[in-house]
Amino acid sequence: MATVVTLPRLSDTMEEGVIAKWRIKVGDKVKRGQVIADIETDKATMEFESFDAGTVLKLVAPEGEALPVGATIAVFGQPGENPDAVDGGAKPKPADKPATDKPATDKPATDKPADEASESDADEEADEKPAKASAKPVAPKPQPESVAEVKHAEAVNEASAAGGDSPAPKATSQGTGPEGQADRGRIPASPLARRLAREHDLELGQIQGSGPHGRIVKADVEQAIAKGPTRAAAATGTSAHVPSASQPAGSPAADVDEHGRPYISRPDRSVKLSQMRKAIAKRMGQAKREIPHIYLTMPIVMDRAVALRAEFNLSVDGTKASLNDLVILAAARALRKHPRVNAHFTDNGIVERGDVHVGVAVALDDGLIVPPVRFADQKTLKQVSIDVRDLGTRAKEKTLKPEEMTGSTFTVSNLGMFGIEEFCAIVNPGEAAILAVGAVQDEAVVEDGKIVARKRMRVTLCSDHRVFDGAESAKYLQTLRKLLESPLSLLT
Amino acid sequence: MPILQIRQAIRDAMKEEMERDERVFLMGEEVGYYNGAYKCSEGLLDQFGAKRVIDTPITETGFAGIGIGAAMCGLRPIIEFMTFNFSAVAFDQILNNAAKLRHMTHGQFGVPMVFRGPNGAAHMLGSTHSQAFEHFYAHIPGLKVVAVATPYDAKGLLKTAIRDENPVLFLESELMYSVKGEVPEEEYLIPFGQADIKRPGDAVTVITWGQGVPVALKAADLAAAEDISCEVIDLRSLRPMDEAAIIKSVKKTNRAVIVYHGWPNGGVGGDIIARIQELAFDDLDAPVLRVCYEDLPMPYAENLENLILPSPERALEAVRRVAYKR
């Protein structure tokens, strides 16, 4: 009996993955637990250990191509077995559960759940964008703003515009879902709202619904129209020949230098989004759209912290701490005192997190990840230092395990090493605040009427205004300053 | 202009048509010497005699069939059911003979006649006497079905019904016979298939007929107090139905509530919704709701009956829901 190997979901936000490299070839005998591929997820490149044993009959997924989670990537079986005998074995096939759960004869029915219907349709529609979008597995959490769903909404829109009999089987299959299942992918909207949105070239995904179950109704679309600018405006702009950036208005001569020689024009370069880039784009976009940010900056005198760190690094066991480690520890300890900052916003209320896991933003070549220092508030400076170093190293090697990359409750992002004095960061979805840490610099500071030289650092607490307000943010920063300006307590 | 009750308007319509056309006669239980169970035929026996105002035994099938047979011979019978609940006894006559004979005989015969009487629930009559029959009859091609809610409409539409060349089911209401209204002295006819906008508005279309009309108007009053403007459409005739009026209003308001007597399943209300979704789908901003009987047989007990009947409060609730004002 041939076995279908599907693309595993290796992180809680992973929707797609790329086989970076196959470690097996057709004919190999594979044991359970054997690494069979390196899979690039939105976070890292992971070694994929096989859940199945058998002889490799077929490698379905090519290297380097993005596939949805659940897609068939390989077929194992007995030597000589026909790999195409299994359902959907010939092509990548999205599914959110193992294909073996289903009989091979499973046929799509119009009222089948989207995942099943799209599975059977995958062959004909593998190239069709909406089909792929809806092939997305059931999301772990409702994320109504997801790119996939917006695309899907368009598909639904087209379907209704075409009188409902257009070739958009996904739209039909998902469109039959009852109200209250909005999170399954279809955006609830009244027929009139759909028509108005269509006529004004608005995307339903961009409109907040005020009706029952979040249904978008006429009033919502009218509000969106009034708000503008819409996609329609942008489109009109282009067609009206608004001068592009390379052709400033009123100065066609700008294309030539003072000698009349044309500047050298180079073509745009398209860069394919890596899985990480996609995830960042999605999550940061989501955060900026949904979270009303508030930014408070606090200067902190770091002389004593610098001295403490120097002394600490002289310790006999060779552990080295960075100033950032101190900041992480201080930030974590401060969170204990201000639980509201260690929280996140949900539709049902605010959740103050019981544990403190401080995410450390680590810049990589093509993005960044934020592995958490777990239970950072309870750790010693030494342990924090060890954790941060280890996470950073392995993040750059892309060898962090999924569980090591997720779960932060608060984030510290430090750009001080680049000489950045202060900056504003974006709150990670699922958290209430991120601490943006600038450089420690020698500054002239007035103390007791005298100008003295001090090492100063600016930190900016960027927070979700829905969770707490400016005063709470300021209080947190005061605590943090106290901890860093009198840092001995951090050693206890 | 004279103020008449609906029962008087009905009597006047019959009287005038009987004066106008000798072929017209009235037949039914207690229509003659008793002057009508609800006094709709008061004085007609005296004026026209027993030849044209004919008391019958309790034989709904019998006198419905006699009416049909007479109509086939060119007479113009008005058959009164003491209540339309009893028309069930004559259902086969209406379904298989009145509605079909023109067709079945390839046009050799027509059946120009009126079946009329009170319809729907009255007050505490129990399940067998509290049923709305338009839902049965509007199903049948070959019939016309009319329901009236004002003296003006009752007279104008009944005169039209008596002159129509087809069998017409003319539905009245026991509880509304005393409803008063202006009725012109000069002759007028109201054509079938023309709805009447009983109250203009622009936020919610409330579609109704017959006994639903006062309920809908009251609900519209209540809604107005909440700043929801209802357009109340009295369909008046259900077959033919003024589809254009419904669609025009729904395209304006983008939402509709249907208020009527009768059960929800398989009735005229669902039929109207089917028309709306097909003809005005892209104009709908909310689901179309029905306010009608609960899907239950009617109990005698007053409190239970009141729960089942469509009320202004229930209609208001539906109006709020489709207007997204809750």
Added chain:
Amino acid sequence: MNQSEAAPDPAPQGDTDNAVDAAYEAKLRADYDGQSRDDVLRDYREMLRIRRFEEAAARAYTRGKISGFLHLYIGQEAIAIATQQVMEPGDRVVSTYRTHGFAIALGSDPKACAAELFGKAAGLVGGVGGSMHFFDKARGLWGGYAIVGNHIPVAAGHAFASQYTGDGRVTLCFMGDGAVGIGPVHEGMTMAGIMKLPIVFVVENNQYSMGTPLKRTLPVEDITARAAGYGFASDRFHVTSVQETRRRLGEAVERARKDGKPTLVELITYRFRGHSMSDPAKYRQKEEVDRWRLNDPLERTLMALKLIHKVPEAELDADDETIVAEMDAAYEFADKAPVPQPAARFDNVMAEGPYYGDSATTRPAGVE
């Protein structure tokens, strides 16, 4: 269908004269005393036309040319012929789903009748009615009703109209013995009795309510016992000849016309075929059928022509051939006739003209 083949051949043998027993012949001579040769020959031909029409219908049915239900009148022809003979212009016959015999008797064109059976546009009612719904108003055939008993109040309504307008016409309302238990019969007769309508109710008691014999459907086998309850006159007799049926039906018609008094007539008769083409008639014995055949008015008339009037065999054969040819031509016409136009289905639903349905949502494609 095979059951039609299973039924015995109704045609008498040509040389049975000597086999006829004396009692039979004496009764025959008594019954046909005073009947002219021409009258008997006319009745014979008219009855034979119905029988040959019905036989051709049965054959067409077995060939798949006719669908639906097909109820044959074979054995009861004398009733239709006698009825036609007592009617005055404008009188009405209201009948049941077993109505071909009345159509042929009243003068409907066999071509139109056959075309109706074939569902053709040239049919009696344009092909929309079929076997069970024959109407030919111009010839006094007012249906054609296929819901058992529901035409009794309607027929009373026709009689009421005659009373109302004083047009002097009589309505003859026919029904089977199986109908008398159903409600509308009681209601219609009650009304007719109260209103004293010019109507004759005729029960054609052919012994079976579909497949159930009389004694299992009638509490009192004499159906005319009911007449008293309605205030009707009544009559009850075996139909063995056209002239006897004509005489006694005529009395009832006269009573209706002159006295405005309804009569309930029970005619005891027999259908030699099953209830419909799909009925194998296994509920009765061959001996029973043979016994009834002795009373078959058509056969008795033939015998009278041969025994009393000495009509030559060749003349009778020639008559038969002529009638068979007429009916064959009718069915050939029906077979070749065009089916109704698609738009024909919009006709005669409403008085105003073509009717396409009440809603734009249900209107057929291509209309408006």
